Amino acid sequence: MENKAITCKDLTKRFGDFKAVDGISFDVEPGEIFGFLGANGAGKTTAMRILCGLSYPTSGQATVAGFDVYRQQEKIKKNIGYMSQKFSLYDNLTVWENIRFYGGVYGVSRPEIKKRSNELIATLGLEKEAGKLVGGLPLGWKQKLAFSVAIFHRPKIVFLDEPTGGVDPVTRRQFWDMIYEAAASGITVFVTTHYMDEAEYCNRISVMVDGRVEALDTPANLKNRYHANTMDDVFYQLARGAKRKSD
Amino acid sequence: MKQLLAFIRKEFYHVFRDRRTLLILFGMPIVQILLFGFALSSEVKNIGIAVLDNARDVQSEQIISKIRSSSYFQVKTPALNYKDIGERFKRGEIKCAILFPVNFGSDLYKTGGAQIQVIADASDPNTATTVTNYLNSIVNNYQQELNPNATPSYRIIPEMRQLYNEEQNGSLNFIPGVIALVFMIVSTALTSVAVVREKELGTMEILLVSPFKPIMVLIAKAVPYLVLSVIDFIVILLLSVFLLNVEIRGSLILIFAESILFIVTCLSLGLMISNITASQQTAMMISMMGMMLPTILLTGFMFPLENMPKVFQWVSYIIPSKYYYAIMKGVMLKGLGFGYVWKETLVLAGMSSGLLLIALRNFKIRLQ
Known part of the structure; x- marks a missing residue:
């Protein structure tokens, strides 16, 4: 248990009679890129909120970075990063100020913030833009910056909720390069997406249907099992059986 | 603590980079003070008056010249006849008229009692009452001058004093309002609006996922506006003292302490509103309609509550501002x-702690 990044056992979240998450079980290894797929309304977001310490499960067990989701939410929050589909930096703050703010919120020390943000700005090639307001940057750059900020405090796990929505294919490719880099440095990546080509980039993927995990394996194995050429087909075959309407 | 400081600094960036917020923050109090202080006065001055002098004798002339010299009235061209007065009332040119009968002077001396007619436009009842009172006192005054030696056996002379505002400075009353x-x-x-904006932008999610405590988010949001409110307060006080010649009689420390208490009440209200709304527009509407209108109408600073x-x-x-207004x-x-x-302080303190509690609780519930 201790050396897993995330563990879930019979994790359930009930809203009245409705089981948004219905007894899901899976483990995520450290350094793994774990794709978390599912149609809208399949329960992805609810599950993710529990794992991020935003909500309590109704029953079942789960640990994130070795901490219990019932009792150690605070410790979980210190050890994870998060980036959502909605753009999550402040438009009327400069690149610099955004980095400094998030670093500050996570309690990174001042000299460390300075050191890391210089590195970060150099890596992203944003030297000229560092003093400009984020609102003026192109969306692709904003997303890359938002990702860098999400892992700025060196979390053990980073949760990405549809991080590449609305971004062009080239930038998406670059974005995934950054994800690989982060994974190589030991950060576990937990990512949801609707792009099936992105699903292929993951080490393993789980597909949620009606609150349950219907399939969990590497992309290659899944394609074999469902006799499909692409992840698109796999996803379609699984999601077709859904009883719930999306949204 | 360092996290909180980082957050508060960010809030100040937001405020100082948003021109609209700045305008509301510093333009509005100044404009309001100037408006209430100079433009909107409940005093009645320069009332248009028409005179129909059928007597044309010394006595009527003397009364007219008294009216003329009063700053309350502006004597328009003399009326030609009764119909002319009616026309001018309709046009709104005059608010009142005074009519002298043909034998005004001779009646006064021969019969010892003459009559004049005063007509006022009572479509605005307050002005009408004020106007007739003014005219009454002018006529009474003239009458006394006519009988300087008359000493009735029993006289009651009321000595009037207008306490707390002897110079009848109209600015005083509205400043606390x-x-x-x-x-x-x-x-x-x-x-x-500041809290709801984070919800709209999606940054609130990020903050909630961070180890930053939800309560701290609220505190960090409230602190900058507390500081800015105090600055606004100082600006208004300075304007009142140096521009409107308001004399501050009570203890400044008490004034500040009570004001900070009321600011906390307002902040709690704001945080509560932000919990129950999801869009900046709704938040603005609720605070404007639900909070400002009652403040204007029901605190007693514009319209007397007793009536x-x-x-x-x-x-x-x-309504919290009612108590603050009374205190100030x-x-x-x-x-x-x-x-x-x-007593008022106690009520305000109770209100703020109640509201703050509700705001904090709801904020937590939203996270579940």
């Missing part, structure tokens, strides 16, 4: 000490 209004806008409206139907008087008891009027204008306003 304007301050309450500004706090409502800055502390309630701007704060609620309102009982229902409104009851409603006014739940007492301390600032009358120079009262804490002993006279402790």
Whole structure:
């Protein structure tokens, strides 16, 4: 248990009679890129909120970075990063100020913030833009910056909720390069997406249907099992059986 | 603590980079003070008056010249006849008219009693009453001059004193009201909008996922607006003292302490509003309609509460600014000490802790 990044056992979240998450079980290894797929309304977001310490499960067990989701939410929050589909930096703050703010919120020390943000700005090639307001940057750059900020405090796990929505294919490719880099440095990546080509980039993927995990394996194995050429087909075959309407 | 400071600094960046917020923050209090101080005066001055002098004798002339010399009246061209007066009332050129009968002077001396007619436009009843009172006192005054030696056996002479505002400075009364209004806008409206904006932008999610405690998010949001409200307060006080010649009688420390208490009430209200709304527009609407209108109407700073139907008087008891207005009027204008306003202070303190509790609780519930 201790050396897993995330563990879930019979994790359930009930809203009245409705089981948004219905007894899901899976483990995520450290350094793994774990794709978390599912149609809208399949329960992805609810599950993710529990794992991020935003909500309590109704029953079942789960640990994130070795901490219990019932009792150690605070410790979980210190050890994870998060980036959502909605753009999550402040438009009327400069690149610099955004980095400094998030670093500050996570309690990174001042000299460390300075050191890391210089590195970060150099890596992203944003030297000229560092003093400009984020609102003026192109969306692709904003997303890359938002990702860098999400892992700025060196979390053990980073949760990405549809991080590449609305971004062009080239930038998406670059974005995934950054994800690989982060994974190589030991950060576990937990990512949801609707792009099936992105699903292929993951080490393993789980597909949620009606609150349950219907399939969990590497992309290659899944394609074999469902006799499909692409992840698109796999996803379609699984999601077709859904009883719930999306949204 | 360092996290909180990082957050508060970010809030200040938001405020100082948004021109609209800045305008509301610093433009509005100044404009309001100037408006209330100079433009909107409840005093009646320069009333248009027409005279129909059928007597044309010494006595009527003397009364007319007294009216003319009063700053309350502006004597228009003499009326030609009764019909002319009616026309000019309709056009709104005059607010009142005074008519002397043909034998005014001779009646006065021969029969010892002459009559004049005063007509006022009572479509605005307050002005009409004021105007007739003014004219009455001018006529009485003239009458006394006519009989300098008359000493009736029994006379009662009321000695009038207008306490706390002997110079009848009209600015005094509204200043506490304007301050309450500004706090409502800055502390309630701007704060609620600031919190809701994070929800709209999606940054709130990020903050909630971070180890930053939800309560700290609220505190960090409230602190900048507390500081800005106090700055606004100082600006208004300075303007009142140096521009409107308002004399502050009570203790400054007490005034500040009570104001900070009221700011906390407003901030709690703002945070509560931000919890129950999801869009900046709704937040703005609720704080404007739900909070500012009652502040203007039901605190007594524009319309006397005593004259309102009982229902409104009851409603006014739940409006925080009513108590703040009462406190400020007492301390600032009358120079009262804490002993006279402790009840209102207690009510305000109770209200703020109640509201703050609700705001904090709801904020937590939203996370589940």
